[in-house]
Amino acid sequence: MSDPSAASIVSTPRPEQPTQIGAPTNAGLPESARNEKPRGLLGDAWRDLRRKPLFWISSALILLFIVMAAFPSLFTSGDAVNGSLENSLGKPSAHALFGYDVQGRDVFARTIYGARASILVALLSVAGTMLVGGVMGVISGYRGGWVDSLLSRVADVFFGLPFVLGAIVILTTFNGSGSNNSKTKIMGLVIASLVILSWPVVMRLMRSSVLATREADYIVAARALGAGTGRIILKHLLPNCLAPLLVYSTIMVGSFIGAEATLSFLGVGLKSPVVSWGIMISEAQNYLRVAPNLLFFPAAFLVAAVLSFVMLGEAVREALDPKLR
Amino acid sequence: MTENIIEVRDLVKHYPVTQGIVFKKTVGQVKAVDGVSFELKTGETLGVVGESGCGKSTLARVLMNLEKPTGGSVHYKGQDISKLSGGALRRLRRQIQLVMQDPYTSLNPRMTVGDLIGEPFEIHSEVAPKGSRRGKVKELLDLVGLNPEHINRYPHQFSGGQRQRIGIARALALRPEVIVCDEPVSALDVSIQAQVMNLLEKLQNEFGLSYVFIAHDLSVVRHLSDRVAVMYLGKMVEVGTEDEIYERPTHPYTQALLSAVPVPDPTLRDNKAIIRLTGDVPSPISPPSGCRFRTRCWKAQDVCAQQVPLLEIRRGSDHPSACHFAEKRAIVATHQA
Amino acid sequence: MSDILVSEQSAPGADGSGRPSGRLLEVDDLRVEFRTRDGVAKVINGVTYHVDAGETLAVLGESGSGKSVTAQTIMGILDMPPGFVTGGQVRFHGRDMLTMSAEERRRIRGEGIAMIFQDSLSALNPVFTVGFQIAEQFRIRRGMGRADAKKRAIEMLDQVKIPNAKGRFSNYPHQFSGGMRQRAMIAMSLALDPEVLIADEPTTALDVTVQAQIMDLLGELQRERQMGMILITHDLGVVADVADRIAVMYAGRIVEEADVYDLYAKPAHPYTLGLLDSIPRMDEKGQELRTIKGLPPNLMNIPPGCPFNPRCPMAQPVCREKVPPLLQIGSGRASACHFAEELVNRD
16 A cells, blocks of 8 residues: 555645536535435436326326226126126116117126226236347347347247237137137237237347447446446346336337237137127127117227327337437 | 556457358458557556557456457466456456546446445445445545535436546445556546546555556646557557657657647747648558558658567667657657646 | 726727728627526527637637537527527628528528538438538539539549549548548538638547648638638647637636637636646646636526636635626737736736
8 A cells, every 4th residue: 555644745626516417506505405306317207207298197097997907896886797688789878878788788887897808918918028028138139149140030030920910820729719718818818929929029129229238338337347247237237228118018008908909809819708898899890880889988998098008108208218308 | 666567468359350140250350459568567557548449448448358358468466367257357356447438328327326336345245244335435435526425316417527536436446456547537628637637646646556547638648647658550659658758759650649739838839840640540450561650650661561660679769669760859848847 | 007998899809990890700799598398508698709701719618618509509500499599699791690581591501601510420411422412512502513513522622631532522421531521521611612610629539640630721721711710629739729819618608818829828717727727738747737626507507696706716705796797908808707907917
């Protein structure tokens, strides 16, 4: 060590007083008087989100749908599965707000109960897609080399499969007409086919994000400190790569609700007696002229749900995008 | 009595240039560092100057063991560090630290200052017990002239100069013996640059640090360095004490470099030695044969194209220079301040 | 000799010397603010400077001092919003450009005032050849034919000393090195013979040896064409080499304006003095560098009084209360410091 007295000989002027950017450079003010709540980038985004009506409207709607899915009995006392044929195609009334379907079941109750299957399938599919695509993307982007080449080509193959056609093929194979699968098994199959057909998008997103971040100076700095691969990925890479994924997943929930309805409508997805918006729309098509309300109400709920997730995604994207600041 | 803390011998770092997507074919080599030898003594500052593309940043990465050298060796206290791996490499990382150029990109934006400066302790958990870490981070903040109360802030709440102080605190956390500074002040404003340079000097005196100080700004390098090495296209062309390089340069490239630096004094405008190089630095993929500087050199002869000039002390000079026609020529008139 | 003239006008030269509005380009009490979501940043707070034919005015300042925003406002390339011009004039040959029609302004750009930027790679369009981009100007603005325009473009490339100009005509920007690209950009901006050239940090991204080449070239072209040049930079070394006059900016204001020799010999503002003291000099072996304490002010919250007062070693109570105006001291120089006289007259 050097002579400690050497340190005192060198008189360094007191360096700059740290000041928060955004706070006054007012030397007279005591430190504690300044508003200095620590904020991260997510904190900034949140502050921004709070000012957007779009965010509040869409999240209120989403919250409503989620409560609906979790506790349908809060909204209706009707029976979604059993009806009496005497009410068949009954018009909307005070007793049944949305009327009755051909089997005499309460459409309002069915629409409410339908939220559960639709939202559950969408959320689980998104979670699965994120997990598979995200992990593949991180491996491919961080590892690089032949691993990256291989995974990217595999993703390309899956990417080449047309979404609806692919889902129909998978589901008719395992869930064709005449098969007698349980409710959970069908749900699992629908989720699996959605995940299989959409993970490459997430992987590409994650991969490009990781590639851009991997060479960042702070990753090099962490390596120079001796940080291991796990630490670099978990603490440095992921937190900086998640933003685009977060936005995409919100929008994806919306499109998966639509996808589930499409598959159910085509008869390869969920089936009666399970209640879902897609099944209701599918059943309603034959009675479009006599009872348009059968189609209208589940379709309106479907559109509202898809729209709120897409709007939320849009609001989050704007808040996270530093260029729009 | 000083000893060498780092010894670099014939260091070579080539990057392959490849073509193809799945089956890659090497079509050339970027000769970023091509046979560099030097030593760093305990407690001294070795300045490394050169223009962009001369290999000085690659040198920093190899010294930091972020890249394995293609050839040659880097010895830290007699131990070849390019051969280390695993635990031994981790232990070595405690001794050699890096301060990077850009304070805006070298700090993870999602971590607080406390996490950033505390990270070295988490990686090398044997250095400080968990309970004492926060206190240590605060000490470090104070040491580099930041308010310890700002421990919970994020990097974007600080200015460039303050961020560079955070970077320095991080590098200091493990009490290293050597700090490699890769252009630590070139991204900062003039008035802030001086503050950071003074801090680096203060810390060196306080902790007996040795610096490898890489920069393109010759004035900054002169201010901080004890010895200076001049690099051109992956090779060192001249090495000497700060006086030897700035007052008695013998290599034409050093002379041209010194004459190109604008001096902040308008009265010197008309009586300055002006050497203007033509053209740009050639590509490091296919550097010129013989002396690499010959394509821009006004002294070049046939011998320069055939023979690589060695970095050695030549007649009429007191320090090594890699020029066949090395000759003293004063460029800057030094006056003691 | 301390008769201080109170003048809000451009101080040097505007002292009734018989040239009322003969200025080539004048910026007069310009005010610009940025309205962002976090608040209003007062980026330029009354900047006044001018440049005449054949002279080089250096605008010196650190990042955030407003030097580049002033240039962007002159060129009319300021992003609006968030930028808003809240006052002042930019007069070219005595006519206010800020109130002109877009068409008139467009005509002045290129032919009257041209600008070169720091980052030549992003300032040139990557999908067109360098030659095409220069020739295009002759075709559009001068109505030349394809062959003539090409001939003139090659001449321009030759003038900025690009070797083998003919062969280089059909190269793309990425095939040029940094120094060559900067030359090409100079050729492009000078193509229409502008009377004023604004160079915004033209050599900051370049190596010293290349920087020296480019500064030599700019100086030479400026003398040949008798252009007025505004050199925007933070580099005190470059300024000392080429400038005739210097305007030092701090927090959106001009704090000092002087002839280059006077400014380096006897700075009349503590900020200038601090800057000169804090640069390491290659020709001097110093001990510790003197520094300016603290940080530049936040433009959303500029301290009352003199904006430099929290960092100023000479600050007095008056500095916290009164904004010092840019006043003439002696001939041809001005300072915005309450104690400018003391500073200049000390030994």
